[in-house]
Amino acid sequence: MKLTPTEGMRDYLPSENSIRDRLMQQIREVYRASGFRAIETPAVESLENLENSDGGDNLKLIYRLEKRGQKLEKAIEAGDFAHLCDLGLRYDLTLPLSRYYACHKNELETPFKCIQIGRVYRAERPQKGRLREFVQCDIDILGSDSMDCEVELISVTAEALLAVGIDEFRVRVNHRNLLRNLIIWCGFPAEASDTVCVTVDKADKIGFDGVRAELIDKGFSEEASDKLIGILTGDLRLETLAAYGCAEEAALLSDLLAKTNALADGKYEIIFDATLVRGQGYYTGTVFEIECPAFGGTVAGGGRYDNLIGKFCGETVPAVGFSIGFERIFSVLSERGSAAGGKERIALFYDEGQIAEAIRYARTLHGEYDVSLIKKKKKVGKQLAQAEAQGYQYAEFLETRERKPLGVN
Amino acid sequence: MKLTPTEGMRDYLPSENSIRDRLMQQIREVYRASGFRAIETPAVESLENLENSDGGDNLKLIYRLEKRGQKLEKAIEAGDFAHLCDLGLRYDLTLPLSRYYACHKNELETPFKCIQIGRVYRAERPQKGRLREFVQCDIDILGSDSMDCEVELISVTAEALLAVGIDEFRVRVNHRNLLRNLIIWCGFPAEASDTVCVTVDKADKIGFDGVRAELIDKGFSEEASDKLIGILTGDLRLETLAAYGCAEEAALLSDLLAKTNALADGKYEIIFDATLVRGQGYYTGTVFEIECPAFGGTVAGGGRYDNLIGKFCGETVPAVGFSIGFERIFSVLSERGSAAGGKERIALFYDEGQIAEAIRYARTLHGEYDVSLIKKKKKVGKQLAQAEAQGYQYAEFLETRERKPLGVN
Incomplete structure (x- = not known):
């Protein structure tokens, strides 16, 4: 019998659980106060849904559940190793939520503002600080394409972080179309914009010299690559972006920044970052991240995913969400000797x-x-x-x- | 893409989640007030641990997770269909707790009184009211063989049920050795006591005529079978059991009944039931169940499992636990229009x-x-x-x- 938890997963002692419980409670309270309502979805999803979810690299990390009973026997008889599984553990809360909304939308208010706090699973390579079972705290607004949703999500998520004692963070925002338009303006083919984004996303790891090298390695022209790097490393302000075919997105982001910074009351800052990509393929519009140096980087991430729900119900439903990575917050706050709750x-x-x-x-x-x-x-x-x-x-x-x-x- | 949740699992609407949340909170509060402390364990356990856990029929219902990466490739290359999985979803909270205690006992108080509220998974045949993902609310006391533990667990679990608005329930208690000694006294071979117990456990479904028929069908003598049925259907009081080789267990249960009934203040009743078996193989001593007719039967179950932790750490650690089946409580209370919590x-x-x-x-x-x-x-x-x-x-x-x-x- 194995004494330790499953590799990459954790047991929590009572003293740790007290802190986790208090943190979740505080985050939930902030979300609820702003009218978001909690729902629950199963941790197990159909493999078909998971694999067709545009989840980017996360799709490689899905835990797959073997079929049972006669279905398994049939697959084995057929020698069909590729189809022994029919279910998987969710790798995030956005995909189950999209299915949920498509399934229950007639019973829900419009727009639907919801909370999900739950365990998700990714079969990551073991490395420090990367758990294979971890908790995400998500809020989402479904059924509205108004930028008011982004204002609200950023403001409420920031309030939740302040409530648990996190300060000194910055919210970085970008727009998928902005980067895409910029890439096309520089002379890359339109259909190549996704792969160019993937490379740009590595800038914080490999530097812009590395980005340039990889782009050329991928077969793109030196001219387009130099142009793009030049713009991204230059004085890139929203006001100057209109020149690069991004006027509409620049105006939207300017408005978002003005409103959210006003609501921040100087406690945190919302900035534009043209290099912000976010890995998930399902994002379609704004994307955002909260970075907190004391917490070793990103503590929350999200964006607009207007096409995901439509995959389930055939009708386009705009949607946007923001997810707090609970484990990073917990690990830093518990090291700080954060107080447990309770009597x-x-x-x-x-x-x-x-x-x-x-x-x-x-x-x-x-x-x-x-x-x-x-x-x-x-x-x-x-x-x-x-x-x-x-x-x-x-x-x-x-x-x-x-x-x-x-x-x- | 599949619109509905995984078969046998459920989505919960905000109105349902509010009730679930309030119920869990109330139960947790009662447990905490009595000094029990919450812990967390992964929902994923090693398959080796799950399969060697003496979990009775539950072992047939384990969801198995396929190996990943090179391990999977190797198993497929070897054509080894029987060893494609290395992990499984927990089918209860007792097995993970036993591993947890064996792993962390030097960091925990003795005896250790703990709470686990979490999701468990069983690949049941689909039927009304049987979910494949469901929540259990457990309290356990580890590291003490005193019957005081049983007094406390029964009293606190009953308090939790009263707190959420459940009344009119009865706690039935039995002792594994009592039934075993009785079976041997009637003339069954000692090594057959487990299979006789399995048959006796069906009395509420097939009646005692059915039990008699099945025993004889299993090859046991009519004489032993008639003797056993005669005793079980007769006026079976703890006071008269000494005559059947059960003096010690009868005295223990008498004491337990006296103390717990005194603490019940007439709000509920604790009774002796010689036919109570409980399915899990890991129980070693007292077993108990709470039945509530308004809730269609059993709402909580538990017992003593003195040998399970020893499987992990090699040293015997007495343990006893009581588990509330949350879903049955939730389904009845939500049908009653139970109030949600919150502002x-x-x-x-x-x-x-x-x-x-x-x-x-x-x-x-x-x-x-x-x-x-x-x-x-x-x-x-x-x-x-x-x-x-x-x-x-x-x-x-x-x-x-x-x-x-x-x-x-």
């Missing part, structure tokens, strides 16, 4: 044969305290030391009702 | 171009209300009707600050 805890010591009395007395304390019943041993000193080490604020003895504070309390 | 909700209507002002004003209301921003259309009457249908308590107009109650409010 003060009493270790209530009782004697052999007194369990019923102990339970009855503990009930009278439950309004104010969490009370753990511990049967007294001969060496109660050792038990008291353990209670203190486990973070109880008080020890109390049932027999005498004597209560004493523990530790630094 | 009152305002639909705040704003005009084109006013999103930033709307967000700023909404922030001033967030302490008291959940506020959803809705862009006003020409036909605001239709929008108001939709807001009312969606359960908003108030509509408010940003421009005039006019607030009006909706519906029956």
Whole structure:
């Protein structure tokens, strides 16, 4: 039997769980206060849906579930190794949400503002800080193409980060069509814009020299490549972008920046970044990311995906979402010694044969305290030391009702 | 693309999620007040652990995850259909907890009282009310063989049910050794006691005539079978059981019943039931179930499993747990029109171009209300009707600050 958790996945101790619980609760509260409502979808999706979801590199990381019963027997009889699986674990919350909305839209309000907080799964190569089971906290607005949605999502997500104690972050925004138009303006063929984007997306890892080399390596002209790099590394302001065939998107982003920066009250900043790509293929318009240097990079990401729901119901439904990567926030905040939530805890010591009395007395304390019943041993000193080490604020003895504070309390 | 959720799994609407969230919160609060602390384990376990867990029929219902990368390629090259999977989805929370405790026991208090609320997976045949992804709410006490644990688990689980509005339930208790000793006393061979138990477990479905027929069908003597049926259908009280070689277990259960019934204050009842078996093979001592006729049967089940943790760490660690089947509770309480939790909700209507002002004003209301921003259309009457249908308590107009109650409010 294997003692450790599944590789790349984690157990959480009670002290860690208290922090996680509080963080999720705080994030959920901010979302709810702004009228977003929580839904739940299964962690298991049909493999067909997952594989046709335009999820970019994430599609390579899907955990696949083997068929069961006769279906499995048939596939094995046919020697059909490629079709032994029919289900998979969700790699994000956006794809299940798109299916959900297409399935239930007649029962939902329009536009539909929703929260999903849940576990997702990616079979990543093991590396520091990359979990294979992790929690995402998403808000989405479905059924509206208004840029008001972006204003609201950015503002509310930023509020959630502030609520859990994260500051000093920046929101970077871009528009898929802006980068696309710029690429075409530089002389790349229109159908090549996706692959050019993939290379540009690597700028923070390989530098712009690396981007140039890769573009030329991919067979694009030096002229187009130099033009693009020149613009991206130059003084790229929204006001000057009209010259490159991006007037419409530049105007939209200018308006978005003005409104969101006004709402930020100087606590954080929203900036334009023409090099922001975001990996998922399903994005169609604005894309955004929140970067926080103290958290080692990106803590949230999102964008508009106007074509994903249509894949399910045949009718185009505009949609936009923002997702907080919970694990990165949790790991930094727990290292900082973030406070757990909850009531003060009493270790209530009782004697052999007194369990019923102990339970009855503990009930009278439950309004104010969490009370753990511990049967007294001969060496109660050792038990008291353990209670203190486990973070109880008080020890109390049932027999005498004597209560004493523990530790630094 | 498939529009509906994975077969046997469910989407939940916002109104349903509100109820689920409130129920889980209430249950968690009761558990926490009694000193139990929440932990988290991955939903994915090694297949080796799952398959060696003595989980009874549940082992047939495991969702298996295909290997990835080179491991999968190797298995396929070898034509090895039996070893294409290395992981599985957990079918309960007890097995992951046992691994967890064995792995982390040096960091945990002794005894360790813990809460797990999480999703589990069983590839059941589709049938009414049986979900393939469902939530269990477990409390367990690990590291103590005292019957005080059973007193506490039964009392706290019953409190949790009362807290969410469930009453009129009965707790049935039995002891694995009691039934075993009884079976041996009747003349069955000791090594046959498990298979006899399996048959006795069906009494509520096939009746005792059916049990008798099946025992004889299995090749057991008429004499032993008649003796057993005679005792089980007779006036079977704990006081008379000493005569059948069950004196020790009868005394333990008598004590347990006396204490738990005293703590029940007449709100529910704890009774002895010699026919209670519980399916899982890993139970070693007391077993218990809560049945609630209004909920169509069993709403919680548990028992002592003193040998499961030892499979991981080689050293015997006594353990006992009680699990609430969340879905049955949710389905009945939501049919009853159980109230959702949370603050009152305002639909705040704003005009084109006013999103930033709307967000700023909404922030001033967030302490008291959940506020959803809705862009006003020409036909605001239709929008108001939709807001009312969606359960908003108030509509408010940003421009005039006019607030009006909706519906029956």
